[in-house]
Amino acid sequence: MNKVDISVILASSIHESKNAVGSLMYQLQTLKSELEVPLEQVEKINNIEEGLKQLNDEWVEYLYLFKLASDGYDLQTETLQVNEFLDDQVFVLSQSATAKNLILNYQCDESLLANFDERLLTSVISTAVYNALRFAKSKITLRAELRNEFLVFLIDDDGPGFSDTENEEEHDFLQNNTGLGLYFTELSAQAHTNKGKQGYIEKSASIILNGACLSIYIPQ
Amino acid sequence: MAEVDFSNQRALLIEDMAEARILQKKMLSDFGFKQIEMAMKAESAIELLRLNTYDVVLSDYNLGSGKDGQQLLEEVRHSSLIPNTSTYLMVTAETSIEMVMGAIEYQPDGYISKPFSQALLQRRLLKLVESKQKLYSVNHALDKKNYELAIKEADQVTEDFPFLESKCARIKGDCFLELKQFDNAVDLFQTALKERKMPWALFGLAKAYFFKGNYEEAESRFRQLMLDNRFFVNAYDWLAKCQIKQNKIAEAQATLIDAVAKSPKAILRQIELGELSAQLNDFQTAEMSFRRAVFLAKHSIYSNSSIYFQHLKSFIGIAKEHELTGRQVDNFKITLKKIQKLFGDNPKIKSGSYEIEIELFLTLDKVGQAKSAHLLYKQDIEIGLAVPKTERFIKKIEPLLGD
Numbered sequence: 001m002n003k004v005d006i007s008v009i010l011a012s013s014i015h016e017s018k019n020a021v022g023s024l025m026y027q028l029q030t031l032k033s034e035l036e037v038p039l040e041q042v043e044k045i046n047n048i049e050e051g052l053k054q055l056n057d058e059w060v061e062y063l064y065l066f067k068l069a070s071d072g073y074d075l076q077t078e079t080l081q082v083n084e085f086l087d088d089q090v091f092v093l094s095q096s097a098t099a100k101n102l103i104l105n106y107q108c109d110e111s112l113l114a115n116f117d118e119r120l121l122t123s124v125i126s127t128a129v130y131n132a133l134r135f136a137k138s139k140i141t142l143r144a145e146l147r148n149e150f151l152v153f154l155i156d157d158d159g160p161g162f163s164d165t166e167n168e169e170e171h172d173f174l175q176n177n178t179g180l181g182l183y184f185t186e187l188s189a190q191a192h193t194n195k196g197k198q199g200y201i202e203k204s205a206s207i208i209l210n211g212a213c214l215s216i217y218i219p220q
Numbered sequence: 221m222a223e224v225d226f227s228n229q230r231a232l233l234i235e236d237m238a239e240a241r242i243l244q245k246k247m248l249s250d251f252g253f254k255q256i257e258m259a260m261k262a263e264s265a266i267e268l269l270r271l272n273t274y275d276v277v278l279s280d281y282n283l284g285s286g287k288d289g290q291q292l293l294e295e296v297r298h299s300s301l302i303p304n305t306s307t308y309l310m311v312t313a314e315t316s317i318e319m320v321m322g323a324i325e326y327q328p329d330g331y332i333s334k335p336f337s338q339a340l341l342q343r344r345l346l347k348l349v350e351s352k353q354k355l356y357s358v359n360h361a362l363d364k365k366n367y368e369l370a371i372k373e374a375d376q377v378t379e380d381f382p383f384l385e386s387k388c389a390r391i392k393g394d395c396f397l398e399l400k401q402f403d404n405a406v407d408l409f410q411t412a413l414k415e416r417k418m419p420w421a422l423f424g425l426a427k428a429y430f431f432k433g434n435y436e437e438a439e440s441r442f443r444q445l446m447l448d449n450r451f452f453v454n455a456y457d458w459l460a461k462c463q464i465k466q467n468k469i470a471e472a473q474a475t476l477i478d479a480v481a482k483s484p485k486a487i488l489r490q491i492e493l494g495e496l497s498a499q500l501n502d503f504q505t506a507e508m509s510f511r512r513a514v515f516l517a518k519h520s521i522y523s524n525s526s527i528y529f530q531h532l533k534s535f536i537g538i539a540k541e542h543e544l545t546g547r548q549v550d551n552f553k554i555t556l557k558k559i560q561k562l563f564g565d566n567p568k569i570k571s572g573s574y575e576i577e578i579e580l581f582l583t584l585d586k587v588g589q590a591k592s593a594h595l596l597y598k599q600d601i602e603i604g605l606a607v608p609k610t611e612r613f614i615k616k617i618e619p620l621l622g623d
Binding site: 015019021022023025026027029030033056060074077078079081084088091092111113115119194 | 240246313333339383385451
């Protein structure tokens, strides 16, 4: 069996696992709604739910990564209200932040419209936020703005920042130390092209929160 | 978020997995829906959509062995079984999203990825319904097929809500096509494409060129769409239409054979390929396509007797060149039985099925069987179960019976 076959097999196994996780989440939700759970147990159930959700989001990321890396993903761009998009992201990720006593918020001009692949960027933002959750002390802020015909998403945290970390590599989206998260983010940005321009990412110090800042540039 | 009262709204939930269906039904009733109907597969959903009008449809993409959620959507949109003013939300897995998004021609109003929480579904639904409310006047005009009004309303909506501009532009473009204002359509789609290469605009432009009779311009754009988006098989159908108009029938057949290989479950495509193949005297391909079409016609709104008759005719085409195999004779009989069962009450169709049966027996040199069928045919005509013989039958077939 050659390597290509194995990667396809891995991708479909991930897909199976993701579906299994989904089914567990459904069952847990049903259980939660049917049982009168005492308050102290609710938190535990929420943690399990939260863990399953993160696992599901990771599998989703890997599936997209597989498609992007094997050149098999058709980008689906739409014109979207960026403010609404960020509001959605904060809505689905806030439970994870609250579980860690962190504040997650966003800043964006209400009238900002931009073109991008909503589902792919949803996965990108959740990957970046899950990473920031591991480093932030108290706060993570999502921002979006237009700069020279690029839509820029910025994910800021008040953690130690890129430069303060002894080994920079360690901070970089090292979910399980594989560096996949950053690679995925980069491929996703690059998959967006328009009028001869291609998307890219940038790591820097956070100006607003003094931690790390990841910028994702999407050509408009 | 706006307050939306769902209590006087009617929802249809289409989901094949019991676990998810129960949970989603509970979610919908928690949102306030009093009337929630459920279907486990596309075929039963179509029956419900025929009978009732729903304000909200929540459909899974994966619906088991029958039609998938996208095919269901195409069928109900194509046949206006669901008004434009209703909200159609598709539940997708990451692996199916490209297939759904790739279908540029018929898209749901929104998507939600599995698994989702009740809070997320509520949020999605509210946002969609809100956006639908803003577009209500446009969609209402579309439902009334008043395209001039729809264009006017779309302009107004764009002015009131600039973020809906792209959606409105798309609707306007389609209205120009409906109104046969092809130059306006070309202008609109070209303007949209200057901003960004949006697939809907490229598709609209290609169609506008097609209707203007500018087949080469259209062809190159349909080919571009095929390259850009592997999942948009309808671009093949349109390319085939261009080729037919340019009288390149064999090329059109090859295009459709490719399309059918990619997406074999589309009944209209199978019918088109069958008809083209019969035109080219390629009765083997015609037979295969119509056999599939007959299979797909079950529970389809496109089911009509012509599909069955064309399947039967293709056997006569084959029999003129080769001996039929036992299997082919069996298939002929199966389709003949289906016609009689489905449409046998209609005397005209009854006659048609007699005539084609007799013709096949004669082609196969089974004169005895032809004669006994002829006898039954005559009896049925006398008692009014069948209509009088067609002229073609009297002139071409009856003399061969030799009585």
